[in-house]
Amino acid sequence: MIVLHAVFPIEPDSLDEALDHAETLVERSNEEEGMIDYRAATDVEDGTVLRFFEQYEDAAAFEAHTQTDHFRAFEAALPDLLAGEPRVTRFDVDSATELEL
Structure with missing residues (x-):
């Protein structure tokens, strides 16, 4: 499994547009x-930061997503929406277990 956590700081004046794209x-x-x-959320500490949490079955699924x-529409819109550098972390996961709370 491939897991991505992406963080996008958004210009405050562009937040509504960014949320529509998201x-x-x-x-x-x-x-x-x-x-x-595939999920997106605004950060509770900074509402102008979008966080994406993405889970793919494998690298091929991730690669297909990027095509x-x-x-591509979201990627093309980003330069006009960003307030800073995005950060993306990829995790290659061998197993995952759902925990009971």
Whole structure:
């Protein structure tokens, strides 16, 4: 499994536009083959930061995602939305276990 955590600092005046792009990206990404889960949220400490949590079955699913129209549209819009450098961390995961709370 491939897990990504992406952090995007957004210009405050561009937040609504960024959220619209994120909503479309999440909706369409969750329909992709090989996608386990794709989520976006605003940071509770800084509401102008978008965080993405992405889980793919494998590297091929991740690569396919980067070739989709919805991903490319989001990627193309980013330069006008960003307030700073994005950060993306990739985790290669051998196993995952859901914990009971």
